Amino acid sequence: LALQYRPDLVLLDVMMPGETNGLDLCLALKVEPTLADTRVIMLSARGTHADRDAGLRAGADAYLVKPFSPMQLLALVESEAVAA
Numbered sequence: 001l002a003l004q005y006r007p008d009l010v011l012l013d014v015m016m017p018g019e020t021n022g023l024d025l026c027l028a029l030k031v032e033p034t035l036a037d038t039r040v041i042m043l044s045a046r047g048t049h050a051d052r053d054a055g056l057r058a059g060a061d062a063y064l065v066k067p068f069s070p071m072q073l074l075a076l077v078e079s080e081a082v083a084a
Contacts, residue, residue: 002035009077014044014055023058030059041076043068 002010010029014022022042029035040062042055047065055063062076 002029002038003032006034007038009039009041011041011043011073011077012060014042014046014051023054026055026058026060041073043073 012022012026016022016025022044026040026042029038029040040060042058042060042063043066044051044055044063045066052063052065064073064076
């Protein structure tokens with residue numbers, strides 16, 4: 001769907017149903033030339049330094065730990081939209 005719609009921003013959970021996790025999907029988005037500039041905000045209940053580092057190494061532009069406030073997410077989305 002990302003290839004079809006080419007979003008400016010993707011909100012992506014680390015833990016997803018199925019075989020692909022959010023880290024792998026983030027990396028796949030970032031290595032695809034037509035999607036390399038797509039901003040990715042990772043959302044996760046996993047909040048250790050190692051988890052955050054893994055998200056950023058996968059190419060995430062930001063990593064937000066659950067639970068978070070809707071205002072916190074909105075502020076991050078707005079800042080990512082400006083940065084794009």
